[in-house]
Amino acid sequence: MKKLLFITGLLIMLAACRGGEKEQPEGEHQKTQLEINKENADREEGDHVESAAEIPPLTPEEKQQYLDTAKAIAKEAFGIFSGHLNRLFAEKHPVEALEYCKQNAMRITDSLSKVHGVTIKRTSYRLRNPDNAPTDQEEKIMEIYRHRIHRNLKPEPYVHYDNYGYPHVYIPIMVQEKCLMCHGDPNKDIPDEINNKLAELYPGDKAIFFKPGDLRGIWSIKFPKKHGSDQSGN
Numbered sequence: 443m444k445k446l447l448f449i450t451g452l453l454i455m456l457a458a459c460r461g462g463e464k465e466q467p468e469g470e471h472q473k474t475q476l477e478i479n480k481e482n483a484d485r486e487e488g489d490h491v492e493s494a495a496e497i498p499p500l501t502p503e504e505k506q507q508y509l510d511t512a513k514a515i516a517k518e519a520f521g522i523f524s525g526h527l528n529r530l531f532a533e534k535h536p537v538e539a540l541e542y543c544k545q546n547a548m549r550i551t552d553s554l555s556k557v558h559g560v561t562i563k564r565t566s567y568r569l570r571n572p573d574n575a576p577t578d579q580e581e582k583i584m585e586i587y588r589h590r591i592h593r594n595l596k597p598e599p600y601v602h603y604d605n606y607g608y609p610h611v612y613i614p615i616m617v618q619e620k621c622l623m624c625h626g627d628p629n630k631d632i633p634d635e636i637n638n639k640l641a642e643l644y645p646g647d648k649a650i651f652f653k654p655g656d657l658r659g660i661w662s663i664k665f666p667k668k669h670g671s672d673q674s675g676n
């Protein structure tokens with residue numbers, strides 16, 4: 443019975459996560475993740491780098507500054523995310539967890555962006571929500587990270603000027619045990635009820651069969667152009 447309640451809570455939460463990003467209040471508004479992603483996609487059109495190493499480097503001080511800020515933002519976002527997951531796992535208030543989740547989707551994409559004056563996005567090479575699709579550059583970065591992991595090297599946060607001259611930080615998101623219930627093997631890690639709901643909400647879901655230690659995706663954090671910067675990134 444307790445288990446059933448828990449699963450029901452999870453399902454409600456899943457539905458809320460799905461809906462949360464779509465519903466935007468009318469009026470004053472902040473960019474939605476979809477708009478941000480579209481902007482990114484538009485920006486990337488027709489432009490491509492062969493490898494991250496081709497992009498001109500920032501000074502070490504600037505690099506450190508951007509990395510530190512981006513890490514702090516990602517940590518905050520992770521904190522919100524795990525806080526909400528832990529709450530779910532605590533089995534206490536599934537409805538509250540639902541609210542939490544709904545707010546998080548907003549907070550991560552809009553409020554964090556606003557507060558820090560950056561564009562923050564979560565993306566992957568195996569997507570659940572196609573709205574989170576990566577740009578060419580993000581794909582490259584994930585490829586590099588996956589190669590590193592394959593060679594038993596740690597994927598490290600990375601900063602460069604992107605193709606359009608924006609300082610841009612990427613931070614790896616790794617798969618942990620607690621992610622498997624929704625991103626693991628549907629035959630053994632993911633409960634049937636969640637499998638069914640995922641099939642309904644995310645047809646074509648590719649974010650399954652992950653294992654702990656895999657790269658799940660990245661945080662992609664774009665900073666505003668610096669004043670007086672003549673960097674074009676090319």
Ligand code: HEC
Binds near residue numbers: 456460621623624
């Ligand atoms: C309760 C189920 C659940 C758990 C547990 C879960 N996720 Fe997810 N995850 C989802 C759903 C649902 C989405 C799609 C959200 C959306 O619609 O944008 C998602 C999307 C993502 C994305 C965005 C890319 C994409 O595929 O759309 C990343 C990255 C991600 N999850 C990482 C993680 C990590 C890392 C963990 C473990 C720390 C985790 N998730 C645990 C349900 C879950």
